[in-house]
Amino acid sequence: MKRFFKILMWIIVAVMFIGTFVYLFNNSRAKEVNYMEVDPAIGNIQRTTVLTGKIEPRDEIEIKPQISGIIAEVNVEPGDVVKEGDVIARIKVIPDESTLSTAQNRVTVAELDLEEKRLAYERTKELYEKKFESREKYEQDLTAYQRSTQELDAARDQLSIVKDGVSNTNAQQSNTLVRATITGLVLEVPIKVGSSVIQANTMNDGTTIAKVADMNDLLFIGKVDETEVGMLSEGMNMNIVIGALPDNNLEANIEKISPIATEENGANTFELKAAIENSSNLHLRAGYSANATVILNRVDSVLTIPESVIEFAGDSSFVYVVVNGEKVTYDRMPVTLGLSDGVNVEVKSDNITIDTKLRGNEIK
Numbered sequence: 239m240k241r242f243f244k245i246l247m248w249i250i251v252a253v254m255f256i257g258t259f260v261y262l263f264n265n266s267r268a269k270e271v272n273y274m275e276v277d278p279a280i281g282n283i284q285r286t287t288v289l290t291g292k293i294e295p296r297d298e299i300e301i302k303p304q305i306s307g308i309i310a311e312v313n314v315e316p317g318d319v320v321k322e323g324d325v326i327a328r329i330k331v332i333p334d335e336s337t338l339s340t341a342q343n344r345v346t347v348a349e350l351d352l353e354e355k356r357l358a359y360e361r362t363k364e365l366y367e368k369k370f371e372s373r374e375k376y377e378q379d380l381t382a383y384q385r386s387t388q389e390l391d392a393a394r395d396q397l398s399i400v401k402d403g404v405s406n407t408n409a410q411q412s413n414t415l416v417r418a419t420i421t422g423l424v425l426e427v428p429i430k431v432g433s434s435v436i437q438a439n440t441m442n443d444g445t446t447i448a449k450v451a452d453m454n455d456l457l458f459i460g461k462v463d464e465t466e467v468g469m470l471s472e473g474m475n476m477n478i479v480i481g482a483l484p485d486n487n488l489e490a491n492i493e494k495i496s497p498i499a500t501e502e503n504g505a506n507t508f509e510l511k512a513a514i515e516n517s518s519n520l521h522l523r524a525g526y527s528a529n530a531t532v533i534l535n536r537v538d539s540v541l542t543i544p545e546s547v548i549e550f551a552g553d554s555s556f557v558y559v560v561v562n563g564e565k566v567t568y569d570r571m572p573v574t575l576g577l578s579d580g581v582n583v584e585v586k587s588d589n590i591t592i593d594t595k596l597r598g599n600e601i602k
Contacts, residue, residue, distance in 0.1 A: 272600070272601040273568075273597045273598055273599065273600055273601060274597075274598035274599055274600075274601055275560055275595050275596070275597070275598060276543065276544060276547050276595070276596045276597070276598040277592075277594075277595060277596075278541050278542065278543050278585065278590060278591070278592055278594055278596070279541075279542055279543075279592070280539055280540070280541060280542070280592065281539075281540070281542045281582065282536065282537065282538045282539065282540075283536070283537050283540060283542060283576075283577045283578065283579050283582060283583070283584050284533050284535065284536040284537075284577075284579060285533070285534045285535045285536070285577060285578070285579055286531050286532060286533050286534060286579070287462075287466050287469075287531075287532050287534055288529050288530070288531050288532075289460040289461065289462055289476075289510065289529065289530045289531075289532065290460055290461065290527070290528075290529055290530075291458055291459050291460025291461065291510075291527075291528055291529075291530065292458075292459055292460075292525055292526065292527055292528060293456055293457070293458060293459075293480065293514070293522055293523070293524065293525065293526040293528055294456065294457050294459050294524055294525070295422075295425075295451035295452060295453055295455065295456055295457070295524055296452070296455045296456065296457050296513075297420065297422075297451060297452055297455065298425065298449060298450075298451040298524070299419055299420050299422075299449065299450050299451065300446045300448075300449055301326065301416060301417075301418065301419060301446070301447045301448045301449070301450060302437070302438050302443075302444040302445060302446060302447060303327075303329055303416055303435050303436075303437050303444065303445060303447060304416075304437055305329060305331060305414065305437050306331075306332075306434075306435060306436040306437050307329040307330050307331040307332055307414070307434075307435060308329065308330045308332060308432065308433070308434055308435070309327060309328075309329060309330075309429050309430065309431050309432060309433045309434075309435060309447075310328045310329060310330040310414075310431065311327060311328040311431065312326070312327050312427065312429070312430060312431055313325055313326050313327060313328075314326045314327075314424050314427060314448060315424065315427055316424055316425060316426055316427055317423070317424065318423070318424045319421075319422070319423055319424075320418040320421065320422065320423075320424060320450060321418065321421045322417075322418055322419065322420055322421045323417050323418065324417060324418045325415050325416065325417055326416055326417065326418055326424075326447065326448050327415075327416040327429070327447050327448070328414055328415055328416070329414045329415075329416065329435060330414070331414060341393070341396050344393040344396065345390070345393040345394055347393075348386070348389045348390040348392075348393040348394075349390060351386050351389065351390075352383075352386040352387060352389070352390045354386075355379070355382045355383040355385075355386040356383055356386075358379050358382070358383070359379040359380055359382070359383040362375055362376050362379040362380075363376060363379075363380075416447050416448075418448075418450055419450070420450055420452065421452070422450045422451050422452040422453065423450065423451055423452075423453045424448055424449070424450055425448075425449040425450065425451055425524055426448065426449040427447070427448045427449075428446055428447075428448075428449075429445065429446075429447055429448075433445075435447065451524060453522065453524070454516070455513075456513075456514045456516065456522060457493070457511050457512065457513060457514065458476065458478055458490050458510075458511070458512045458514055458528055458530055459509065459510070459511055460509075460510050460512075460528075460530055461502070461507040461508065461509060461510065462495070462507060462508050462510050463505060463506075463507055464499060464505070464506040464507065464508065466534065467495065467508045469534045469535070470492060470495060470510070470532060470534075471492070471495075472492050472493060472494065472495065473491060473492060474491070474492045474532060474533075475489060475490070475491060475532075475533075476489070476490040476491070476492065476512050476530045476531065476532050477489065477490075477530065477531045477532075478490050478512075478514060478528050478529070478530050479528060479529050479530075479531070480522070480526050480527070480528045481526065481527045481528065481529075482523075482526055482527075483520060483522075483526075486518065486520055488514055488515065488516060488518075488520070489514075489515045489517075490512035490513060490514045490515065490530065491512055491513050491515070492510060492511075492512045492532075493511050493512060493513050494510070494511045495508055495509075495510050495511075496508045496509040496510070512530065535577055536577075537576065537577050537584055540576065540584045540585075541584070541585045541590065541591070541592065542582045542583065542584055542585065543557070543582065543583060543585055543590070543596060544581065544582055544583075544598070545578060545580070545581060545582065545583050546598070546599060547596050547597065547598055547599075548573070548575070548583070549570075554572060555572065555573050555574070555575050556570050556571060556572055556573060557570075557571055557573050557590065557596050557597075558570055558571075558596060558597035559571050559590075559594060559595070559596060559597075560595040560596065560597060568597045571589055571590075572587070573585060573587045573589070573590055574586040574587040
């Protein structure tokens with residue numbers, strides 16, 4: 239029994255030795271390498287770049303109040319369309335006590351003065367009718383009486399403005415009525431009824447009642463790297479793809495490229511603005527993320543080959559030309575290249591023609 243196991247062990251060792259020898263022998267033999275053949279072709283090459291950015295309205299207006307107070311009424315909400323002059327909110331004035339007291343005192347003084355001027359005028363008028371007073375005196379007292387009447391009206395109007403923010407003589411143009419300054423879409427209403435608001439002054443920008451924008455005049459605002467900004471110019475066409483509307487492409491024309499760079503993550507970028515042509519009347523929203531494709535350079539009807547067949551050595555480029563004979567061989571030839579799109583590249587060398595066959599990738 240022991241002899242049987244001993245023989246079996248030697249058999250296993252012999253099989254492993256022979257298997258290892260065969261494996262090493264097969265791997266040491268030169269393998270025949272086969273390559274695909276590639277034909278040059280006539281085609282178009284264009285170099286493009288893709289910019290990321292957002293869709294923004296050209297004019298986004300923040301509407302602010304002309305007086306301070308409390309919001310008493312809000313007439314719009316985001317998404318509403320307003321026309322220039324529409325009332326979007328009404329403000330209730332909370333008067334300053336000192337200013338209110340001054341306005342009330344002015345009314346009281348004007349009332350007393352008016353009563354005095356009225357009595358003087360009536361006495362003079364009675365005497366004038368009886369021929370005991372001159373016409374000049376009569377006209378003076380009449381003018382004084384009329385002036386006092388106007389002063390009382392002005393004092394009462396001032397009190398109404400201080401107290402309620404509304405002029406008695408021009409209630410429709412009251413500062414308490416906040417009106418849209420442009421025709422457009424309401425983007426945001428950051429206040430609500432009961433909110434305190436203040437008017438703009440040298441110390442404060444004022445409270446924003448609403449943001450309104452003309453959504454028919456939109457811009458693509460993106461960033462371009464400093465390595466490519468020199469290839470762009472105003473007036474160049476762009477193709478816009480919006481992330482939320484991937485099936486719809488828009489055209490745009492570059493309007494402005496910032497003259498100064500901003501540093502982001504260690505790289506210098508320049509802001510770019512392009513006017514969007516929404517000829518299909520798509521319903522676009524402010525803040526949509528978008529990508530813009532710009533053609534930087536283009537050549538048409540040129541000889542092209544795949545970049546994968548090129549061998550780069552320093553500043554030189556080479557291709558392997560197929561030589562047919564009893565056995566296929568390959569000649570290494572220098573080649574002059576032109577514009578590339580990352581997949582295919584333009585060939586400028588005369589030694590490569592449309593009939594030349596090139597060595598491609600290895601067939602595995």
